[in-house]
Amino acid sequence: MLALNKIIQKTIACCLMLLLIQTTLHAQTTPPKWWFGVAGASNFNFFDGTTQRLNNGLIVPTAFHEGKGVKPFGSVLVEYRPTPIWGGTLNIGYDGRGGKFDGVIAPCDCPATLATNVSYLTIEPTLRVNPWGGNLFFFAGPRLAFNLQKDFDYTQLKQENTSSEFSEVRKNIISGQVGAGYDIDISSPTSTTKFVIAPFVSFHPYFGQDVRKIESWSMTTVRTGIAFKFGKGKAVAKPETAVVPVSLDVNFSVKAPSAVIMKRKVSESLPILNYVFFxxxxxxxxxxxxxxxxxxxxxFKQEDLQQEPSENMNVRSERQLKVYYNILNILGDRMRANPEANITLSGASLAGPVEGKTFAMEIKKYLVDVYAINENRIATNGRTKPVNPSEQVGGKKELNLLREGDRRVDIQSNSSALLMVLGGELMKPIQINATQVDPKDSAVTFYVGKASEVLSSYTLDVTDPNGTTKQYGPFTKNEERISGKTIFTNNTPGSYKVVMLGTTKTGNVIRKESAVQLMGTEEQTENGLRYSILYNFNKANTTATYAKFLTDEVAPLISENSTVIIHGHTDIIGSEKYNLELSNKRAQETQQILEAALAKAGKRNVKFETTGNGEATDSAPFENSRPEERFYNRTVVIDINTVK
Structure with a gap:
């Protein structure tokens, strides 16, 4: 099965590459709802189980168990996409599932081989999902197969070769598949007839794929191929002919940075959760x-973690989690350097205090055995829930995610050398130097007033001074920020024309124009500063809790004529609307505290850019698959940049 594992690894890699290259370019016509086409692919088949009775007249002396082979797949297809997110596909075609079993040695010391050409008429309805509304899509669904061929060729030395058909072959098979693909539009943006080629890959597990009614021969298949599809859309109505009521109009404006900065050196204070999750x-x-x-x-020295691990500041989650995942080594190093410091390890598990204490003892054993910390300096206890639980009394939604966050060990201490008390205990932060690529203050901001009320969606066309147009969207929010580096790819300074094309909820079209001046790119070498503050799920710490930290530690580092960028985030637990409001509230409160401190210090001309991003995955600092990632996403990030 090593070959199968390699195929699966390559499949996952392909999906990640498709995700990375996904774009938000959109045509000037409505996308077709119905698509028709053909698909061709290679089936990489992997056999498992036992095959010995080939038919009623032939039982081979030695059983065959494993094998593999590559056979063709071809189909006609129809696809229905009522929305940019959801849709369905139906494939009907020929499905080759043959191959060759690994050779065996018969009792006569004779080599024997078995090859098969099993094939099916396949009907494959699948659910299609475009989670980001772009080109990348995922699909899953059942496979209904009707046997067409069941031939085999058996060879054995010192015996006549046999070509025949298997007996007891299942006429019908019901199994399943999951996969991913990427639609590449090869038609003109203005053409209503759309042509798409779509490379795809799918995985067909062995469940339900028993070939015969007897024995245990089953197969697993990885299919890679390409589909050609076409459909008929509709031209977007010209703005001049669209009748839009005045009450349904929107305001449109664009704000550009003073200069698009490609790189900036940043000194970042990384907060470290005092939790270890199990x-x-x-x-x-x-x-x-x-x-x-x-x-x-x-x-080991914690200073080793302060060196820049990556030149790409956008991969912030990788860098910060690399530091966090060294939490036990950081703790061991600090306890080794501060022999007077003691800690308490409080383990929590819904299975009960006994298991919670087992978690704590695992960490204690590591510190004692690896860092030679005196065991008398480490107290342990077990609980059903941690001191600040995520799962709240009476809560009924997303309990699985909340309980993952409560299955942990809290590190507690009164020593300021180990932890700091700041809205609940946190490990003292690690200061690292990094290079910020495409910083947030280099983004171009687009304001579409009342977009969420009036428009179902809108797109943005940006034309550079050379006449090259890039299209972005669709969007729905009143404010969108697009990377200045993305818009300014050809390093062409000058006036950029921007066209906002929106569709109202009643089906009319609104067109707005503006222009923005983008200046030459530059590399800024002065160090910027970044601070983060973290929040517990149950609001045990609020922004007011951080007032002293923001006033005494952060505000003094803000000089006059600086730009302070504040962006709030949340995890994916809770409603999208609530999380957006919560992140915006925390970001605004942070700005108010800093403004008050700056005014008291007599500092003026400080520019703030403050936004709340909620749980938006395209701007979240971290993923949401693990509890520590969700904890780190409950954050407000503060960037302090000195303007040249």
Whole structure:
């Protein structure tokens, strides 16, 4: 099965590449709802199980167990996409599932081989999902197969070769598949007839794929191929002919940065959660945490983590989590350097205090065995829920995600050398130097007043001084920020024309024009500063909790004529609307505290750019698949940039 594992790994890599290259370019016509086409692919088939009775007249002396082969797949298809997100596809075609079993040695010491050409008429309805409304799509659904061929060729030395058909072959098979694809539009943006080529890959597990009624031969298939599709859209009505009531109009304006900065050196203070999370069904420290040998621990210093691990500031989650996953080594190094400091490890598990204490003892054992910390300096206890639980009394929604966050060990201490008390205990932060690529203050901001009330969606066409147009969208929010680096790819300074084309909720079209001046790019070498503040799920800490930290630690570092960028985020727990309001409220409160501190210090001409992003995954600092990622997404990030 090594070959199958390699195929699956390549499949996952392809999906990630498709996700990375996904664009938001849109044509000037409505997308077709109905698509028709053909698909061709290769089936990589992997056999497993046992095959020995080939038919009623032939039982081979030695059973065959594993094999593989590549056979063709071809189909006609029809696709229905009522919305940019959801749709469905139906494929009907020929499905080759043959291959060759691994050779065996018969009792006569004779090599024997078995090849098969099993094939089916396949009917495959699938649900199609475009989670971001772009070109990348995912699909899943059942496979209904009707047997067409069941031939085999058996060869054995010292015996006549046999070509025949398998007996007891299942006439009908019901199985399933999951996969991903990428639509590449090869037609003109203004053409109503759309042509698309779509490379795709799908995985067909062995469930339900028993070939015969007897024995245990089953197969797993990875299919890679390409589809050609066409459909008929409608031209977007010209703005001149659209009748838009005055009450349904929107305001449109564009705001550009003073200069599009490609890179900036940044000194970032990384907060470190004082939690270690444990996986469901396990009591050992998860492998994602960095665990060292005693020899490695003897050389470990937390200062080693302060060096820049990546030139790409946009991969902030990778850098910050790399530091966080060294939490036990940071703790061991600090306790080694501060022999008077003691800690309490409080483990929590819904399975009960006994398992919670087992978690705590695992961490204590690591610190004692690897860092030689005196065990008398480490107290442990177990609880059903942590001190600040995520799951609230009476809560009924998304309990699985909340409970993942409550299955953890809290690190507690009164030592300021280890932790700092700031709205609940946090590990003292790590200061690292990094290079910020395409910083947020280089983004171009587009304001579409009342867009969420009036428009179902809108797109933005940006034309550079050379006449090259890029299209972005669709969008729905009143304010959108697009990377200045993305717009300014050809390094062409000058006036950029911007056209906003929106569709009202009643089906009319609104067209607005504006222009924005973009100046030459530059690399800014002065150090910027970044600070983050974290929030617990149950609001045990609020923005007011951080008032002293913001006033005493952050505000003094803001000089006159600086730009302060504040952006708030949340995890994916809760409603999208509530999370957007919560992140915006926290970001605005942070700005108010800093403004008050600056006014008291007599500092003027400080520019603030403050936004709340809610749970938006395209701008979230981290993923949301693990509890620590969701905890880190409950944040307000503060960037302090000195203007040249």
């Amino acid at each position: 996986d469901e069904g396990a009591t050992t420290i998860p492998s994602r945490y960095v665990l060292l040998s005693p020899a490695q621990a003897a050389k």
